[in-house]
Amino acid sequence: MNKLRYKYFWINIQNIIVFFMFICFTIIVWTLTNYQIQNTGYSFFVEFHNAHGLKEGTYLRMRGVNIGYIKNINIDVNSVLILVHITSHSILIPKNSIIETNQTGLLNDAVIDIIPLEQVSIYDIKNIDIFSQKCIKSRIICHLNYLEGERGLNYDDLVRSATRISQRFDDPTFFNLFYLFLQNSIELSDNIVNVTFDLSNAITLFYNSLSHFLLDHI
Structure with a gap:
């Protein structure tokens, strides 16, 4: 009888140890994942009516500086949904901004430009965490937000306009x-x-x- 109680005792101890190790492993994985996400940047979605030459890896610029790239492109019936990734969580983008596609360079490479339309006070965003729920009510784009993009400078439109003008003169x-x-x-x-x-x-x-x-x- 004592041996049976002793055996059950050790089984319970083993179960407690396994459960405790599982809890510790879960906490460690969650901490490392959260740490990795916050140190590798954040992402949000942008919807366009047309891709305009965009592809995975296309640069994302703000004030002339590359701050991220296109991570994934998904085409829908009526639009194109793009997942962009910002390389650092310390780069904050105002929600009141124009997000447009432009073509630059001799090869007409496409790029996404973010043009802020207002000045945001540093005191308003000093303690904002882009991964928290409180960020939704702020004036900053948060992790996994959804935004709408616009069409900017496109060389194809310029070529078509020049062609129409030349045809008019002819x-x-x-x-x-x-x-x-x-x-x-x-x-x-x-x-x-x-x-x-x-x-x-x-x-x-x-x-x-x-x-x-x-x-x-x-």
């Missing part, structure tokens, strides 16, 4: 209208010059008459 109808407009402008300019010349002569005659009149009455 259109005979447009060229004839432009020629008539130019001819009428020239004729109008000549008429204005003639009117100005006649007005100058009239002023000269009036001045001479007024001079003679004053000389006669002195």
Whole structure:
């Protein structure tokens, strides 16, 4: 009987030790994961109507400095959802910002630009944790927030606009209208010059008459 109690006692002790080790392991894993996340940055979602040349690894810039990159792209029926990653949790982005796609360089590389629209006081964001629930009510973009992006400078649009303008100049109808407009402008300019010349002569005659009149009455 004593041996049986002794055996159950050690089984309970072993179960307690295993449970305690499991709790310790869970706490250690959670701490390391949280520490790794906070030291490798944070992420949030941006939705665009069109990818505009964006791809995984595309840089994310703010005030001309690279602060992150595109981590994942998911295409939907009506939009493109992009997961961007900021390389450091100490880089804070105001919610009141324009997020737009632009093309730069000779190869027209796409990039996402973040343009803040307001100045945020350092005292307002001094104790903000972007991973906490309190961050949602702040003026800073938090971890896993959802935002909408816009279309910025696109060289394809510039090329299409230049092509349309060149086609307009090649259109005979447009060229004839432009020629008539130019001819009428020239004729109008000549008429204005003639009117100005006649007005100058009239002023000269009036001045001479007024001079003679004053000389006669002195």
